[in-house]
Amino acid sequence: MKVVVEIIIQTLLAFFGIWFIARLLGRKQIAQLTVYEYINGITFGSIAATLATDLNQRTWHHLIGLFLFGILTWCMSYLSIKSKELETIFQGEPIIVIQQGKILEENLKRCLYSINDLQEQLRIGNVFDIKDVKYAIVESNGNLSIMRYEDQEPVTLKDIGLMPDSREPFTAVILNGKLIHKNLKIMHIDEKWLKKQLNLKGISDFKDVMYAAVNKNKQIYIDVFKDNLSDNEKTPF
Incomplete structure (x- = not known):
């Protein structure tokens, strides 16, 4: 024993x-x-x-x-x-290392990333000029996620319509049916506003939401626990 x-x-x-x-x-x-x-x-x-x-x-x-x-x-x-x-x-949690084309040195140190490491990851993402980067985020698994400025993105069918798309990264406000109050404050929204957005989607309770995220443009993404996908909509793997 x-x-x-x-x-x-x-x-x-x-x-x-x-x-x-x-x-x-x-x-x-x-x-x-x-x-x-x-x-x-x-x-x-x-x-x-x-x-x-x-x-x-x-x-x-x-x-x-x-x-x-x-x-x-x-x-x-x-x-x-x-x-x-x-x-x-x-x-750990995602850490922003580039914002508005500027390197955040203190955050870079937190990830134990050197400038050479950062440049290597940018090149892997087909970015060769840091000024073209609106946001770069080191994910918890070490990968670098990159958001370019709108005018530096590759042309898409939507772009041909000359419709400018000013984008902002999304921040989680609901996870597994629970509100993330800290993020609500960061995004300058309250429970009343969030509740209204859920009601517009036919969702009456926060507990029904698996994940919800908001950006600075007040665009919202919502995913509920019950996706209600038909057999035709399901993707086979």
């Missing part, structure tokens, strides 16, 4: 130790993986290798650690879905 307790304690320490180091090293280390996938990729391989080669310890000892890591990772994923605050703690 003492050995089992020691394995559980060591596994817990190893799990949260790797999680802390992954967050500390910065988002470039995670690349396109989530934090949980990154942890699993490191740890499961290591435990599996030890399980296959270590003859000094019983096999089931390693299995306890392996399954405990899987349970912990699943729990963190589940809690992140249920709570926006926990998701931010566990995985």
Whole structure:
């Protein structure tokens, strides 16, 4: 029993130790993986290798650690879905590194991105002049999302109609049926305005909304839990 307790304690320490180091090293280390996938990729391989080669310890000892890591990772994923605050703690949040063509150096440091890293990611996104960028955001998985100025975007069918489209990024105001009050204040809107917009879409309760986001132009995107798609509208995979 003492050995089992020691394995559980060591596994817990190893799990949260790797999680802390992954967050500390910065988002470039995670690349396109989530934090949980990154942890699993490191740890499961290591435990599996030890399980296959270590003859000094019983096999089931390693299995306890392996399954405990899987349970912990699943729990963190589940809690992140249920709570926006926990998701931010566990995985981080998007950080703006370019705004109105200007680099935000302090935010760049928070991501552990250098100027060379930023320029590389911009080039991958087919952007070669920072002044063409309205917003650039480092996502929680390390990828760079880019929004160009309207006159720098590739021509589309809509553009042929000479209809200028002044766009702004969207900010989440409802997630999993819960209001994000901090973001409501940031976007300068209140519950009454948001309730009215939902009513216009035939939605009577915030709890029915899986995700809703608003931009500075007061454009709103709403996705409810029950999408009510017909069979013809569903996309096969």
